[in-house]
Amino acid sequence: MWAPRVSILPITTITRERRLPLPGNVLVKLNQRVAATEVIAEARLPRAHLYFNVARQLKLPPKAAAKAMRVRAGEQVSQNAVLAESEGLFPQQIRSPRPGRVVLASEGEILLEVESVTLPLLAGMPGIVTQVIPRYGAIIQSNGALIQGVFGNGRVDSGLLLNLMEREGEVISASRLDLSMRGAILLAGQCREAEVLRQAAEIPVRGLILSSLAPPLIPLALQMKYPIIVTDGLWPSPMNPLAFKLLTSHARREITLNAQFYDRKEGMRPEIVIPLPVSPEPKENNVESFAPGQKVFILRVPYAGQIGQVIQLLPEAATFPSGLRAAAAEVRLENGEQVLVPLLNMQLVD
Amino acid sequence: MPVSVIEGESLLAVDIGNVNTRAALFDIVDGEYRFLATACVPSTAMAPWNDVTEGVRQALEVLQQLIEHPLLTPNRQLILPTQEDGSGVDGLVVTASAGRALKTVLVGLLNDVSLQSARHLAESIPGVILDTIHLHDQRRFEKQIDAILALQPDLLLITGGVDGGASRSVLHLVEAAGLGVYLLPEEKRPAILYAGNAALAKEIREILAPYARFLQIAPNVRPSLDEEDLLPAQHALAELCTTLRRQELRGMEELLQWSGGHMLPTHYAEARLVRFLSQTLGAGRSILAVDLGASTTSLLLGHDGQTFVRVLPLGVGEPLPQLLNQIKAEDILRWTHFDLPSHRVIDFAYQKAIYPQTISVTQEELSLELAFAREILRQGMRELRQSYPEVLPPFPALEMILVSGATLTRLAHFGPALLAVLDAIQPAGLSSVLLDPNGLLPMLGAAAGRNSLIPVHVLESNALINLGTVVSVVASGAYGTPVLKVQLTYENGTEARLDVRHGNLEVIPLPAESTARLKLQPVSHVDIGLGRGRGGTFTITGGLMGVIIDARGRPLGLPEDVIRRRELAKKWLWTLGG
Numbered sequence: 001m002w003a004p005r006v007s008i009l010p011i012t013t014i015t016r017e018r019r020l021p022l023p024g025n026v027l028v029k030l031n032q033r034v035a036a037t038e039v040i041a042e043a044r045l046p047r048a049h050l051y052f053n054v055a056r057q058l059k060l061p062p063k064a065a066a067k068a069m070r071v072r073a074g075e076q077v078s079q080n081a082v083l084a085e086s087e088g089l090f091p092q093q094i095r096s097p098r099p100g101r102v103v104l105a106s107e108g109e110i111l112l113e114v115e116s117v118t119l120p121l122l123a124g125m126p127g128i129v130t131q132v133i134p135r136y137g138a139i140i141q142s143n144g145a146l147i148q149g150v151f152g153n154g155r156v157d158s159g160l161l162l163n164l165m166e167r168e169g170e171v172i173s174a175s176r177l178d179l180s181m182r183g184a185i186l187l188a189g190q191c192r193e194a195e196v197l198r199q200a201a202e203i204p205v206r207g208l209i210l211s212s213l214a215p216p217l218i219p220l221a222l223q224m225k226y227p228i229i230v231t232d233g234l235w236p237s238p239m240n241p242l243a244f245k246l247l248t249s250h251a252r253r254e255i256t257l258n259a260q261f262y263d264r265k266e267g268m269r270p271e272i273v274i275p276l277p278v279s280p281e282p283k284e285n286n287v288e289s290f291a292p293g294q295k296v297f298i299l300r301v302p303y304a305g306q307i308g309q310v311i312q313l314l315p316e317a318a319t320f321p322s323g324l325r326a327a328a329a330e331v332r333l334e335n336g337e338q339v340l341v342p343l344l345n346m347q348l349v350d
Numbered sequence: 351m352p353v354s355v356i357e358g359e360s361l362l363a364v365d366i367g368n369v370n371t372r373a374a375l376f377d378i379v380d381g382e383y384r385f386l387a388t389a390c391v392p393s394t395a396m397a398p399w400n401d402v403t404e405g406v407r408q409a410l411e412v413l414q415q416l417i418e419h420p421l422l423t424p425n426r427q428l429i430l431p432t433q434e435d436g437s438g439v440d441g442l443v444v445t446a447s448a449g450r451a452l453k454t455v456l457v458g459l460l461n462d463v464s465l466q467s468a469r470h471l472a473e474s475i476p477g478v479i480l481d482t483i484h485l486h487d488q489r490r491f492e493k494q495i496d497a498i499l500a501l502q503p504d505l506l507l508i509t510g511g512v513d514g515g516a517s518r519s520v521l522h523l524v525e526a527a528g529l530g531v532y533l534l535p536e537e538k539r540p541a542i543l544y545a546g547n548a549a550l551a552k553e554i555r556e557i558l559a560p561y562a563r564f565l566q567i568a569p570n571v572r573p574s575l576d577e578e579d580l581l582p583a584q585h586a587l588a589e590l591c592t593t594l595r596r597q598e599l600r601g602m603e604e605l606l607q608w609s610g611g612h613m614l615p616t617h618y619a620e621a622r623l624v625r626f627l628s629q630t631l632g633a634g635r636s637i638l639a640v641d642l643g644a645s646t647t648s649l650l651l652g653h654d655g656q657t658f659v660r661v662l663p664l665g666v667g668e669p670l671p672q673l674l675n676q677i678k679a680e681d682i683l684r685w686t687h688f689d690l691p692s693h694r695v696i697d698f699a700y701q702k703a704i705y706p707q708t709i710s711v712t713q714e715e716l717s718l719e720l721a722f723a724r725e726i727l728r729q730g731m732r733e734l735r736q737s738y739p740e741v742l743p744p745f746p747a748l749e750m751i752l753v754s755g756a757t758l759t760r761l762a763h764f765g766p767a768l769l770a771v772l773d774a775i776q777p778a779g780l781s782s783v784l785l786d787p788n789g790l791l792p793m794l795g796a797a798a799g800r801n802s803l804i805p806v807h808v809l810e811s812n813a814l815i816n817l818g819t820v821v822s823v824v825a826s827g828a829y830g831t832p833v834l835k836v837q838l839t840y841e842n843g844t845e846a847r848l849d850v851r852h853g854n855l856e857v858i859p860l861p862a863e864s865t866a867r868l869k870l871q872p873v874s875h876v877d878i879g880l881g882r883g884r885g886g887t888f889t890i891t892g893g894l895m896g897v898i899i900d901a902r903g904r905p906l907g908l909p910e911d912v913i914r915r916r917e918l919a920k921k922w923l924w925t926l927g928g
Binding site: 004265300 | 696
């Protein structure tokens with residue numbers, strides 16, 4: 001059975017493809033150095049239109065309506081511009097109530113695009129553009145520490161990491177936040193109060209790293225303008241010791257939070273990147289099967305959130321207290337305890 | 351003997367889901383088709399593989415170890431057809447439910463006519479209806495266009511007008527939808543199915559074909575005002591869905607070639623099998639198949655040779671937090687006998703959402719998973735009933751209940767699964783309950799397209815797990831009052847007699863493959879599907895659990911008192927051997 005993987009790496013080469021969902025303009029060049037919040041490509045999406053039925057509005061037969069049209073597709077028009085005009089002694093006009101772009105003008109119909117949105121694509125981490133994907137985006141590479149999480153609120157930012165955690169199970173309260181934290185990214189533990197998120201916005205901080213976030217706070221987290229990454233769970237959960245050690249050892253260093261949404265299909269996870277001035281050899285990221293000696297992260301109770309090492313894979317399916325039978329491994333937890341875990345309930349830790 | 355059996359064509363079936371990929375082998379044994387072996391591996395439809403063929407190859411590697419003959423060449427290509435040395439198979443059929451739920455917009459004339467049929471059509475696939483554009487839509491023409499642009503649907507279902515009926519209004523609606531599609535970037539344009547007024551088919555094709563990603567024209571779902579004919583449009587929609595999945599999922603093209611084009615959406619294939627089973631049951635009798643997956647849940651009712659389908663974008667994986675937007679944690683906790691705080695329900699939902707492939711290891715977790723299963727199935731039953739109230743009464747008489755999905759079929763003890771199914775579906779009268787732990791139903795539905803004997807032979811060969819016959823009593827009354835006298839006469843003449851009281855579940859052993867005469871005599875106000883107070887004698891076959899008498903009442907009422915409720919839940923579970 002192939003093993004899913006989560007990355008908690010002290011040093012690695014990180015290569016990420018950033019791609020627009022629809023074609024647009026790429027704004028970066030090969031070998032260009034980019035910041036995490038830099039827009040590397042953008043696409044335009046039309047959002048609002050106005051429709052004019054010339055025949056109906058000018059009370060003309062279809063042929064005359066076609067003749068009455070004064071604009072062509074692709075044309076930019078200003079507010080009050082004449083879009084169509086009837087002939088005769090008392091000509092009637094259709095004028096554009098707003099500036100816009102004519103997207104359709106034929107057979108007595110005019111469609112005017114009056115509003116569009118620009119979809120920016122951010123670099124997501126500081127690095128170098130190693131490949132430009134024409135019309136869609138780029139591939140960016142960086143070196144440093146990498147910690148993947150389970151929840152992100154869709155924002156990106158960089159800042160100095162400030163550690164508010166003394167132990168893995170720390171629960172953050174709003175009273176611990178103050179103005180001295182302005183512009184920092186806070187390593188803050190478990191979050192169960194809305195006030196923490198609100199106060200962090202008021203300071204304002206550049207980001208929050210949480211080990212867990214109470215689910216009722218998810219809608220609020222999604223509204224926050226600063227990035228929030230949850231490393232371990234949307235249930236009460238201490239930070240896993242690997243992430244905790246790695247993050248606390250990089251306190252006061254500039255880090256980046258790419259709090260992109262967790263997307264199983266695309267394999268995208270929210271990521272914390274700590275850029276480091278070293279260049280490790282790029283590692284082959286082959287998909288592996290579970291095997292003895294591997295470091296694993298346990299996903300479900302009764303050992304959820306614990307890190308362990310695979311001792312051996314059981315030759316036959318094991319029966320668990322729930323009565324379910326499944327392929328399993330013997331795993332030694334960090335406290336030395338040896339437990340049985342279904343393979344489906346583990347993922348490899350890089 | 352039919353030609354197809356003499357030819358002895360072996361058949362491999364694979365089903366690709368978002369969480370699992372399954373493979374099953376069918377071949378001739380003693381002149382009849384049999385299900386020989388199956389393998390299930392984690393799906394590779396998503397990252398890091400993003401290639402469905404890898405999961406199929408892994409499943410075939412497991413399968414060839416089990417059957418001890420090769421199915422793949424050393425470079426992992428499927429061996430087709432069977433070689434002289436016995437390696438390989440003669441054919442392959444593929445079913446697939448992997449992929450994202452399809453974002454769908456409906457276009458139709460009237461809400462309770464063509465649009466209702468469009469809704470029925472959309473509800474038969476794994477998708478989400480995001481918007482409807484119709485004659486009484488209050489939005490301006492351009493706002494309808496903007497809605498299409500903002501939603502970027504994967505699929506546009508257009509209906510409207512009876513055959514020979516309205517045409518101008520339909521064309522006006524199509525114009526708005528068509529303009530929206532035209533303005534979308536080419537990569538984002540939806541597939542379009544038109545199943546409206548047949549007289550407009552040519553014109554619709556001319557308007558939409560240049561811009562649609564794919565366009566299918568199907569026979570009208572509403573040929574007349576009082577007639578709904580979904581089947582041809584469902585077939586066209588199945589083809590369209592397969593085309594979309596081929597574009598979305600890497601590896602589907604290769605599988606399409608391997609299978610010689612025998613590829614169907616999982617739910618459509620399963621519906622085909624349910625229709626076939628319904629035809630064999632005869633008029634007025636119903637069969638229900640429920641498939642509880644990680645991302646979607648399907649309920650398929652077969653009645654009078656027709657199928658009525660509802661696929662919900664709910665399952666015991668990623669969508670669980672969405673379910674908690676509709677129900678309270680207490681609605682989940684009422685089904686478990688464990689004393690758990692409500693936050694455990696929420697924690698469980700998010701854990702399964704983030705890691706849908708994981709399994710419940712502790713009894714408490716399993717109890718929560720089965721509680722969620724109940725609520726999903728209950729919602730499915732409600733929605734299926736709303737769509738087809740004429741064929742699905744509140745307590746339906748179901749001749750057969752087929753249950754699929756790992757949560758309900760992979761347990762070491764069948765009692766908890768059976769209890770969850772009965773709690774959710776609340777059937778009335780006599781029902782056989784069969785589990786499909788290997789997910790064979792859609793595979794057999796697809797196999798029927800190649801060889802119609804395969805499903806017939808395989809279903810007759812105990813490939814499904816028959817739990818037994820459930821007698822569901824429709825009664826309301828005080829707990830403990832007598833409701834039914836039961837007399838079971840075994841083949842050897844011995845008898846078992848039981849006085850069943852309201853609120854109880856009873857089990858009478860009757861081994862699988864044995865038959866017995868079951869005499870039921872309800873008291874005057876009680877109905878066992880034959881009318882109040884009317885009893886009868888039936889010949890029934892046994893199953894792993896025997897005969898189960900569910901006298902807990904319909905609707906199933908759970909005590910308000912929490913302690914009492916937990917005690918009862920524990921007692922019922924214990925009775926069923928959970």
